[in-house]
Amino acid sequence: MTKAYDIIIAGGGHNGLVCAAYLAKAGKKVLVLEKNDIVGGAAITKEVFPGKSVSLCAQFLHQFNTRIADDLKLSEFGLEFIDTDCRTSLLSNDGRHLTVSFDGQVEGDVAEDEVKAFQILITRLQEFSETLGFLADIPPIDIFDPDMQDKLSALKLGWKLRFGLGAEKMSDFLRIVGMNIYDLINEELEDDRLKALLSVDSVLGTHAGPRSPGTILTYLYRQIGGGKGRTLVPKGGMGAVSKAIAASAQAKGADILTGMHVREVLIDNCRVVGLRTSCGTVYNAPIVVSNADPKTTVFDMVGSRHFEADFVHRINTIRMRGNSCKLHLSLNSIPEFSGLGSEALAGRVVIADSADYVENSFNPAKYNEWSSSPVIEFSIPTLNDPHLAENGHVLSATIQYAPYSLKGGWTDEAKEAFKNICIDTLSRFAPSLKDSIEQSLLLTPVDLENEIGMQGGNWHHGEFTLDQMLMMRPVPLASRYALPLDGLFLCGAGAHPGGGVMGSAGRNAANAILRGDKS
Amino acid sequence: MKSYDVIVIGAGHNGLTNAAFLAKAGLDVLVVEKNPHIGGAAVSRNLHKDWMYSNCSYVCSLFRPEIYRQLNLAKHGLQVITYNGGFTLTQDGDYIGSYNDPEIMRREIYRHSPVDVDAYDRFKTDISKWCRFIRPMLLRTPPDPTSFKFRDLDELRFLARKFLDLGPRDLHDFMKFFTISVADYLDQYFTSDLIKAHKAGSGIIGTGLGPMSPGSAYVMLHHYMGDVDGSVGAWGFARGGMGAVSNALAGALQEHGGEIRTNAGVEQITVKNGTVTGVVLDSGEEISAKRVVSNLDAKRTFLGLMDPKDAGEKVVKAAKNFKIRGSSGKLNIALNGIPEFPALPKGSDLIQGDFHIIDSLERMERAYDDWKAGRWSKDPYVDALMPSLTDPTMAPEGKHFLSVFVQYCPPKVEGKDWTDDQVQAFGDTVINQLAKYSPNLKDLIEHVEIRTPREIESEVGLTEGNIFQGELTLDQLLFNRPFPGYAQYRGPVQGMYMCGSATHPGGGVMAAPGANAAREILMDLKLGNTVPEDEGDD
Structure with missing residues (x-):
């Protein structure tokens, strides 16, 4: 061992890299260990055919976090966009295809009234996403033992709902937030193709159909972030995002090692002391941050014997079905x-x-x-x-x-x-x-699990549902990034706010570590 | 021409409860009912010789004990008898039974899945906990979350307090119960598919959700949160059929001077200068009243009985968007004897409870897929029972009444109205399903009444034949029921109220919506409250 690290991050997915960059920026000695040969996790560009590279898993950027991009100066580290307002075309069996932009401009034979209704609907949903968006950038509000920050955040939320939206829209929000997208689109729209488009946007990456309650929530989640519902395409594929974050982290002094599979987190006297890779190398640090999903972290990397039974049961029953x-x-x-x-x-x-x-x-x-x-x-x-x-x-x-379980x-x-x-x-x-x-x-989802590590092949490291979000993500009493083992943190999509190439979980985790949070 | 203090439209159990409390407070009350009989969906009907059918709702559990006591329903003849037993039949000729004796129950679970024995205890404990948690909310008026009135803020504080008292772990468990699917919920406890299927039925009964749809776990809770004689989650028969509930309520109403008129369907609620003035009957007769309470569902009330100008654009739109889906059918069968179930041990008491057919979640969910596509389930879920085994007043001696509840059955068949042939074919599907497990059933059948949502809608008046007067999903519960801004039992014009299951806390023969609406009316009149609030657990 040559170098002493303050913090080691297990897994170089985009959240792990964001976390590393923020920690390094704050002056910490950080090491990132990534099992694959390239960093990025599910946000990578890989040469899968001779001379041809693809965005292996994530392909479009929906929830681009402009704040993180600015903080980490990603454009200086090579992040460019081919398209910042990528439009979506919908193929219809009868050849009446549509092309739709993020703000509801529709190209194709759709009645004027229908386009208008469509625009009203997506503006309505967008407004809800914007109202809630700030929650992604802060740790989940602890309603049971609130500190000053929690009280202010709760007040801000209440204010935004009641006065930002106003009574009528707030009631509307409280009605539709638990609903399925199918009922809402049938309330407002006639055109099957527009309905199909909203359905798809509500269910991608989930274990749900448009008629499953909760799919409006997944739609709202997808629209949060600085892009306000825009779809962005990075130049060089999704890997370019990860590369830029990695470069930014390295410029701030973080070390990144690839081809290093973390075998186990080392524990001494009920606290984390470091970790061992599959080739037997030991790295010591008082803090280990896992970018893996909660189940992999608890069961494969740490071992359930280090946690109390209730916590293990809750982790074990997190639903993460990949489809x-x-x-x-x-x-x-x-x-x-x-x-x-x-x-x-x-x-x-x-x-x-x-x-x-x-x-x-x-x-x-x-x-x-x-x-x-x-x-x-x-x-x-x-x-x-x-x-x-x-x-x-x-x-x-x-x-x-x-x-996944075919x-x-x-x-x-x-x-x-x-x-x-x-x-x-x-x-x-x-x-x-x-x-x-x-x-x-x-x-297949099994291949994605093997390749990238997310259990069940679930993009979000845990389905995004009402009982698995905010202070219940991944499980209660562990939602603020510190897991109930001294020195162990979670920074991936399994933590609040969840999946998507956004980096908020990584940034929030870094802040929690810098604050000295404990579970 | 006489003018009433209050007219209640519809003599369902909630309308009668509402009227009884108002009459008890000294108001001059008239209940008008379109059918020749009262009771709505809580009726006992003599549709075949000496048989008495509970031809819609068929068991009693959710009825609030506070209301039973306050209206003295025992005096008016209501007697609820707890029943034991219940079983699910399997395709391979076995069964799983429900027993009250915890030791026998453990052995039964062990027989099917040894690893699930402890889980069963955990499951029962947790369910009871959630029943206790939610029951105090039933006899309260939901707050309006956007309002700054003292009363709403106070009620919000009450709710917030209840949730905060849970602590983070219990809140997580509650959120799961409130939002996830019954299949996922049961997955947290059990490994055996049969045990899960045995328990999951309550998560789909009456609802347009499958066992794998998020939200169906709450539907299960909604079925469990009642009690009979202080025994939480227990179910019982009303002696004389479900009509006995309505008759007892009518007795209480009449005792306090209230009137009931049958064969008096309402054409319209009349409004003048934004205030209710009375109702116009089908016959053209006008009856005036200062207040009108509708026991009908939100669609029928606002789209059927009110002039759209009176209801207002917003209410009309909300009523159109109200989700009320027919998903259930029913067969009422007169039998010449007790059908045999070769799977059951000879002389088993289990037969006295309800029995379910469908032994896996996948079959149940596929039954739902049929319904989504607009067809009745080819392999339907069935919840059947013979109240006549417990209550001899339902059928002649030695003969029996078999009540068969069927999930799923669509309000329209692939978008078109039911034909008589289709109704018959639906009935045959169900009888064939039963006959697979009871070889002599068909020989015992003397008479069958087949009810699809079409029959339920035309007779009882429930839109689409939805037994809960509106889906029990998050967007239609608590302050969202029937829709935001109208959850406090008041309609869009002065003097108009709602008291049906389309309001909080929803369907089931519970009588809580009727009682809560009465409390609100008395409050508006500044009269003393005669309506019980929650009295806590017995």
Whole structure:
């Protein structure tokens, strides 16, 4: 051991890196250990086909946290955006495709009244997201043992709800916050395609269909952040975000080591003293921060014997069901999607033509079966960002629903069969697609778990539901980043506020550590 | 022409409760009912020879004991008998029974899943805890969270205090109970799918949710939070069928001088200068009153009985958006004897309770998927029982009344109105489902009444045949029930009130909405309160 560290961060996902950067900025000696060869966790760009790189998992940036970007000066460290207002096109079976921008501008044959109703609806939801957005940047309010900051935050929340929104909108918010998106869109809209779009935005990455109560909440969560509902596409893929954060952290003095799998957190006399990697190296530090999900942290890295039974039970019953696959296709030419220009293909394209389509696609996931008519979100990023591929193109898609615990397991045959379903679904709109595919790669939730480490392949390190948010995330009495073991902290999406490439959990965790918080 | 202090529209159990309390306070009250009989969905009807059917609601548990005592319903003939037993039949010819004796219950759980024995104790303890927690909220008026009136702030403080007293761990457990699916909830306790299915039925009864839909755990709590004779979570039969509840309430009402008119459907609530003036009956007759209380659901009240100009644009929109979904059907069957269930041990007492068919959460959820697509479940969940085994007044000696509650059954079939053939086909589906477990059932059947949401709506007047007068989801509970701004039992015009299950705390033969509405009316009249608030646990 040559160097003494104040803090070691296990896992170099974007939250771990943000946490490291803030700690280093405050003058701490920080080490980040990442098991993969590149940092970023689920926010990485990886060469998966010869000469062709893709955003392996996360692909679009929805909740860009401008505050963190400014604090860490990410633009100085190379973060650029190809598109800061990426539009979404929706493919309809009857060829009546739509293209929609974040503020509700619609291109396509939609009645004027309907567009207006759509805009009113998304403005209404956006206002709620903005009202609540500040909660993501502070630790969850402790209502049982509030300090001054908690009291002020609670007051601010009450004020924003009652006077910021006003009585009428506050009542509206309290009514719809627990509702499903399906009922709300049927209250306000007529057009199946617009309904489908809002449905998809409410269920991506979740174990829920549009008719599941709670899906308005997931929609509101997705719209928080400085982008105000905008979708951003970083130049160089999602890995560019992680790279910029890592560079910023390193510039402030943090050390980052890749290829270092943390085997166990070392504990002496009921407190953390360091950790050991799978190759046997020991690093000592009085504080260990885990960027892994809560279950992996407690069961695999620390060991449940170090915690009391109630805590372990609660961690054990966190619901984290992953239902999303990634499909990457290496293409020798751009397939023609009927009725869709290349500008649209470079943006976000969604396949789902009604809310019922999305719901029906979810049904099999409840029984651990895959959907034979899946919801697909895809893009051909190489159209706008040619550096990603030396030649040809790639198509990257998120596919839902394909459950982690598939009946019979994700055997090679099962993967092949589901991959064909996905390609067939895409081909319905682009008959020539199959001819242009050179290679393909399907990452099931099991693969995502193995590759990136999130249990269940759940993007959010824990489903985002009312009982798993705020002071209950990941579990009560451990929601302020300090876990009930001296010196152990959590900084990943399993902590408040949750998943998405946002970095708030990492930043909040860094603040908690600097404040000297304890569980 | 006589003018009443109050007219209550609809003689359902809540309308009668409301009227009884108002009459008791000395008001001149008239209840008008469109049907020739009173009771709404709490009725006993003689639809076949000497049989008496509880043809809608069929068991009693949620009825508030405070109301029972305050209105002296025992004197008016209401007797509730706790029943024991209950079982779920499995496809492989076995069963799982419910027993009151904790030792026998443990052995039964052990027989199916040894690891779940302790979990069962934990589950029961937790459920009782949540019942106790929520029951004091039933006989209270929800606060308006946007208001600064002393009363609302005080009530909010009461609620906040209750939640803070829980502490972080219990609050987490409560949030789970309040928001997650019954399947996920039971997953925290049990490993055996059969035990989960045995328990999950209460999470779907009457609701447009599946056992895997978030929010269905609360529906289970809603079914459990009642008590019979001080035994929390227990269920009972009203002697003489559910009509006995309504008859006793009517007795209490009449004792205090209230009047009831049947065959008197209301056409419209009349309003002048923003104040209620009375009602117009179907017959054209006008009856004037200073106050009108509607026992009907929010859609029927605001979209059916009121001029949209009186209700106002906002209320009309809110009523249109009110979620009231028919999801249940019912068969009432007259039997010539006790059907055999080969799975049960000979002479088992379990038969005296209710029995469920469907032994896995997946089958239950698939039954829900059928309903979502607008079809009745091909493999339906069934909650059946024979009250005549306990209460000899329901059927001739040696013969029995079988009440079969069915989940799921849609209000329309794939978007179209039910045809008579479809109603028959639905009935056959259910009888075939039962006959799989009881080979001689079909031979014993003497008469069947089949009720889909169509029949429930046209007879009882529940929109879409929804038994709770509105879904029990977060967006329609507490201060959101029936919709924000109108949760304190008052309507959009002066002198108008609501007292049905569409208001807090919701459906079930509970009588709490009727009582709470009466308390509000008496408060507006500055009369002394005769309505009980929660008296705490027995």
